[in-house]
Amino acid sequence: MRDSVVLTLAAAPLVAATWALRLACESEEARESEEGVCHGYLAHPTLTLHTLIFLTYVLGFWAHSLVAGSTWLLDAARPLLPISIQLYYLSHPRAVHSERMVIGAALIIMWALRLFRAHGRRYEWALSSKEDWRRADLREAFGKWWPAASLPVAFIAEQGAACARCLPLRSLAGFAGAGVPFLPSFEDESDDVAALNVDAPLGLADTGALAVALVGLALAFKADEELLTYIRSADKKKPPVYTEGLWRLSRHPNRLGEHLWWLALAGAACCANGGFCPTALGPLIVCFGDASVDIPLLDRHVAMRRERIKAWMAYAERVPALWPTPGSVLRFFKPAASEAKKGE
Known part of the structure; x- marks a missing residue:
């Protein structure tokens, strides 16, 4: 309170x-x-x-x-x-x-x-x-x-x-x-x-920006829920690093959702401007700084924990830090049972 x-x-x-x-x-x-x-x-x-x-x-x-x-x-x-x-x-x-x-x-x-x-x-x-x-x-x-x-x-x-x-x-x-x-x-x-000429009707670009914003919100929400469930799990045998769900797609899917949301907002500003506008540079610069400075810092912080080093290094080798790769997308859509069988 x-x-x-x-x-x-x-x-x-x-x-x-x-x-x-x-x-x-x-x-x-x-x-x-x-x-x-x-x-x-x-x-x-x-x-x-x-x-x-x-x-x-x-x-x-x-x-x-x-x-x-x-x-x-x-x-x-x-x-x-x-x-x-x-x-x-x-x-x-x-x-x-x-x-x-x-x-x-x-x-x-x-x-x-x-x-x-x-x-x-x-x-x-x-x-x-x-x-x-x-x-x-x-x-x-x-x-x-x-x-x-x-x-x-x-x-x-x-x-x-x-x-x-x-x-x-x-x-x-x-x-x-x-x-x-x-x-x-x-x-x-x-x-x-x-x-600006705000009377211009909403177009396909506006629809695209809205769709990306909603996808970003949904992605961040789902990733946060998955991580919270893992953190609150009382299972003593749970792995030291959570690697399931959206966390197979990216090591920071919640951050990925955030980036998509802010970039969509930048796109909406360009739609309002009728083309590229300086205000769109704000989210672009912040997202670049987050991806190049804060996320590597967070990775090092997690990897420094002794009980997580080996699991984290193996996880980091196969899953990208932020933006999904073709390999991580394929692993994401692959059934968990098949992947477990392959690792045996």
Whole structure:
């Protein structure tokens, strides 16, 4: 109960700031102003959003970690930030509501519910019981410098990754350009918003992006359920490494589902833009970083456990880290009994 209250309070400042800006900048006088907070909010919505996230989400969560002695809130609240970003764009006075925006909002909610459920069940809803091992290792490595180092290393880094992944939501809100200083919209030097033609009907590309997003959600959900069943199994003879179900297709099928989902969102942004748009680069960069840095780090963490080394090395030799290969696809569809017989 206490963790739920903390989580709710953690999300409140960003949501409150979003609605306060919306109400303060609704008047005609505020819309015509060429300076001040309302001008920044209306002319540079994404830059304003990043500032709000830093002042509420980053600094607030950092302060909580200093008091609690743990960064558990970052993982527990990870689903909340994309929802808050979607709410910000939905409520923005210059947003152009469309079918794509509504579908994107629904998908964001589905994604957040899946991730929150998976994280909660993994820790049996004791959200503050354990800190992510990566940040626990960093805490030990930085020692007494961790309170200061954690701000850029953990919290600002989390904001950067989340905001990059969510950049396509800007395009789905009808805003052209990337909305960040290094990729501005060049329509007007004093205005970062250039409206897209959101009246264009949904097409085959939109259908393809939606299908990939749903497949990604289903894949991640199923993989999480399989892994949780294995972890909670009381069978003393269970193998040290889970290699069944979707985990025969990829060593990280839940991450594969996540990548498919975010890449589908990038594709939806391109559909809204009528072609490739800068906002699609956000998920592409984050997915590349996850595949090239975080997944190898996770593999090394798992392989370092003495009781798993041999089983993990054999598993890693035949199953790809993320994207399935023809061999792993064939093994996935091969009956388990046939594969067991072949190994005898």
